Amino acid sequence: MDSGLENIIAAETILSDVDGKAGRLIIRGWPVEELAATKRYEEDLHLLWTGFFDALGDPDSVQRSLGEARVSAFGKVGSLPRDAGVVAALRTGWSLLEDDESLDTALSLAAGAAVFTAAAVRIARGQAPVAPDPSLSQSADMLKMMRGEPATEAEARALDAYLCTVSDHGLNASTFAARVIASTRAGLGSAAIGGLSALKGPLHGGAPGPVLDMLDEIGAPEAAEGWIDAALGRGERLMGFGHRVYRVRDPRADALKTAVAKLPGTSGRIGFAEYIETVVLERLAQKYPDRPLETNVEFYTAVLLEALEIPRDAFTAIFATGRVLGWIAHASEQIAEKRLVRPKSIYRGPVPEAA
Ligand code: ACO
Numbered sequence: 001m002d003s004g005l006e007n008i009i010a011a012e013t014i015l016s017d018v019d020g021k022a023g024r025l026i027i028r029g030w031p032v033e034e035l036a037a038t039k040r041y042e043e044d045l046h047l048l049w050t051g052f053f054d055a056l057g058d059p060d061s062v063q064r065s066l067g068e069a070r071v072s073a074f075g076k077v078g079s080l081p082r083d084a085g086v087v088a089a090l091r092t093g094w095s096l097l098e099d100d101e102s103l104d105t106a107l108s109l110a111a112g113a114a115v116f117t118a119a120a121v122r123i124a125r126g127q128a129p130v131a132p133d134p135s136l137s138q139s140a141d142m143l144k145m146m147r148g149e150p151a152t153e154a155e156a157r158a159l160d161a162y163l164c165t166v167s168d169h170g171l172n173a174s175t176f177a178a179r180v181i182a183s184t185r186a187g188l189g190s191a192a193i194g195g196l197s198a199l200k201g202p203l204h205g206g207a208p209g210p211v212l213d214m215l216d217e218i219g220a221p222e223a224a225e226g227w228i229d230a231a232l233g234r235g236e237r238l239m240g241f242g243h244r245v246y247r248v249r250d251p252r253a254d255a256l257k258t259a260v261a262k263l264p265g266t267s268g269r270i271g272f273a274e275y276i277e278t279v280v281l282e283r284l285a286q287k288y289p290d291r292p293l294e295t296n297v298e299f300y301t302a303v304l305l306e307a308l309e310i311p312r313d314a315f316t317a318i319f320a321t322g323r324v325l326g327w328i329a330h331a332s333e334q335i336a337e338k339r340l341v342r343p344k345s346i347y348r349g350p351v352p353e354a355a
Contacts, residue, residue, distance in 0.1 A: 001346055006244060010341070011171055011179060015048060015329050018170040020245035025252060027168050036161040036255040041138045041322075042066060044164040045110060048325045052332035053103040062107075067134025069104075069111030070141060073097070076112075077119045077129045086317045087200050089120030091193055099187035101335055106328045109192050113321035114138055118145035121314045139163065142321070143308065154263055155308055161259035162304055165252050166297065166319055168326030170245070174198040174205065175323075175330050182331030183341040191331040196320050202239070205319045209312035210239040211302035215276060224279045232287055238280050240299030249294045256300035266307045273303050 002008055017026045025032040028047050035044065042063040049056055056062065076096045080089045093116030098105045119129035122145075130145045139159040143151035151159075169175070178195035182188070199205035218227045231238060243250055260266050277295055284293040305315050334341070 016168040016170055018245050020247050023248035023251050032251055033255045036165045039164045040160045041163050044167050045325050048329040055103055065107050066111050066138050069107045070115050070132035071134050073112040073115040074131055086120040086314045090116045090317045094193050097189055099189035105188050110324055113324050114142040117317040121146050158259050158263055163322035165255050166322040178327040179330050179334040180341045182334045188331055192324050192327050195327040200316050205316050207239040207298035208302035208315045221275050224276055228283050242293040243296045247292045250296045252297035253295045253300050256304050260304040260307050263307050
C-alpha cells in the first residue's frame, strides 16, 4: 500500500517527463524553458494534441478555430453563477459545453477557459463581460476580455510563457484525476472539470494567491525573518515551496522568473520576491535538513500573474487555462488505452459477526 501513490507507475505517456532529481521538465520533446521562451498557446496546444485528433490542422488553423470557439462559448456567459467565485464559474461554464471526446469539444474547453475566467473576473467586480475578439491570440484576447482594453504584445507573450510552462507536468494529481475520469468514457468535459476540481486545492494549484498574501503580509525585507520563523513555528506550510517530485529547484520557477523580468516595471517586486525566497529556503533547510525543499512553480507564477494585473481569485482558473491542454491530451491518451482505471484497496474495517 502506497497512500500517496508516489512509487506507483500508472500510465505510459508521450506527453511530458518530470525528472525530480535533475530538476528537468520535458514537454513532448521540448525543455520547458525553451517552450516558455518560444511558443504561443496555440502552438503548445498543437504540440500536445498532435496525434490525438485527426482534424487538428496547423497552429494557424488552431488559432482560427480557438477564436471561433471563444465566440461560441461567450454565448453561455449569461448562465454563469454571479457570486460563487472564478473557479466555480469556470466549472459551471465547462459543464454547459458538449461532453464528448471530439476535437470540437476539446477546443471549446480550451477556449471556454479563457472566456469563462475573464467573464467571471469582471462579474465579480460588478462589470459587464467583454466579448471575445476571434482575430486575436488566445492570450491577448484573454487579457483584453478581463481588462476591457487591449494588452501589450509583451503582456500577451508573458501570459503565453506562463500558460505553456504549466500546460503539462507528468501524472500530477489533477492530470491523474482527469485520466481516471476519461477512462470511464465520461467525456473530455467531465475529465477537465474533474481536473479543475483537483487543481483548486491549496496543495496543488491553489497556492499562488496565498504566495502574494504572504509577500504582502511580510511587507518589507526587514520583517521577513520574523514572519517566516513565526509561520514555521506555528507549523504552517509556506506556499510556493516544496514539491512531491522535485528534490531540486522546479525548472518552471526560473522559466517564469525570466518571463516576468521581460515586463517593464517589475524589477522591484522581483527583487523583493528573490529576497523572501532566499530567507525561506534558508529557514526550510534549517528546519528540514534531511528533506530538500525548494522553490516550486507557484512562487514566480504569483509574481508574473500579479504583474499582468490578474486578480488573485482568478489565479487557479488561469492555471487551468494552461493545464487543460495537458488534461485533454492525457485524457485522449487514456481513452486510447481502452482500460478502465480501477485500483484496489485493503479492507481494515469491522468484520461481520459469524451468522
Ligand atoms: N513549508 C513548510 N513545510 C513544508 C513545506 C512548505 N512549503 N513543504 C513541505 N513541508 C514539510 C512538510 O510539512 C513535512 O513536514 P513534517 O514531516 O513535519 O510533516 C516535510 O516538509 C516533508 O514534506 P513532503 O513529504 O515533502 O511533502 P509532500 O510531498 O507531501 O508535499 C507539497 C508536497 C504538497 C507541494 C508541499 O511541499 C506543500 O504543501 N507546499 C506548499 C504548497 C504549495 O506550494 N503547493 C504548490 C505545489 S506545485 C503544484 O502543485 C503546481
